[in-house]
Amino acid sequence: MSEVAGVIFPVPKQFVDRLLLEKRNVFVKYIAGNGLLKLSRKHRVLFYVSQSCKEIAGEGTVEEIEFLTPSEALQKYSKALFLNDKELEEYTLQQPNRDSSKKMLVLALSKLKRYPKPKNFTKPISMAGRYFTKKEYTELFAAKIEQKI
Numbered sequence: 001m002s003e004v005a006g007v008i009f010p011v012p013k014q015f016v017d018r019l020l021l022e023k024r025n026v027f028v029k030y031i032a033g034n035g036l037l038k039l040s041r042k043h044r045v046l047f048y049v050s051q052s053c054k055e056i057a058g059e060g061t062v063e064e065i066e067f068l069t070p071s072e073a074l075q076k077y078s079k080a081l082f083l084n085d086k087e088l089e090e091y092t093l094q095q096p097n098r099d100s101s102k103k104m105l106v107l108a109l110s111k112l113k114r115y116p117k118p119k120n121f122t123k124p125i126s127m128a129g130r131y132f133t134k135k136e137y138t139e140l141f142a143a144k145i146e147q148k149i
Contacts, residue, residue: 002133002134002135003133003134004038004039004043004131004132004133005043005132005133005136005137006039006043006044006045006046006059006131006132006137007039007043007044007046007129007130007131007132008045008046008047008048008056008121008125008129008130008131008132009027009029009045009047009048009129010049010050010125010126010127011047011049011050011057012049012050013049013053015082015083016047016049016057016114017114018082019060019082019109019112020047020057020058020060020112020113020114021114023112024079024080024081024082025060025080025082025108025110025112026077026080026081026082026106026107026108026109027045027082027106027107027109028070028073028081028082028083028088028091028104028105028106029104029107029129030091030092030095030098030102030105031104031105031128031129039062039065039131040062040065041063041065042062043061043062044059044060044061044062044137045059045060045061045062045107045109046058046059046121046132047059047060048121048125050127053118054120055118055119055120056115056118056119056120056121056140057114057115057118058112058113058114059111059112059113059115060107060109060111060112060113061109061110061111062107062108062109063108063109063110064106064108065105065107066105066106066108067103067104067105068103068104069100069101069102069103069104070088070089070092070100070104071100073088073104073106074088077108080108119140121136121140123136
């Protein structure tokens with residue numbers, strides 16, 4: 001695989017604006033085992049609107065990566081979390097084998113921006129997310145230029 005530039009995460013439509021417009025810049029996600037070991041500071045996180053839209057709505061830059069329990073994340077980041085405490089509890093309990101003691105990936109992001117026109121990404125994106133390369137990132141924006149011609 002070429003050099004990793006970041007990761008694409010699916011986000012339900014109702015939460016995308018919170019991340020990209022309200023600047024609630026701390027994203028949390030449960031990930032499997034040792035997943036996403038290639039993710040590091042300064043990588044980009046692209047937000048894929050899951051459900052009906054299936055578009056990449058915007059991005060942010062990773063400033064900090066941590067693994068915290070939901071209560072640790074709430075204590076440290078409070079109002080900066082993109083989920084409120086009730087939503088975080090519901091998310092935690094969605095899976096039968098998950099409880100509040102399980103640590104989740106916590107990404108503090110900067111340079112959050114919503115794209116004026118959402119981008120189409122042609123490859124499948126699972127609920128776990130997907131790495132993308134610098135080449136794929138460049139192609140994502142090149143597709144817009146080609147459409148104008």
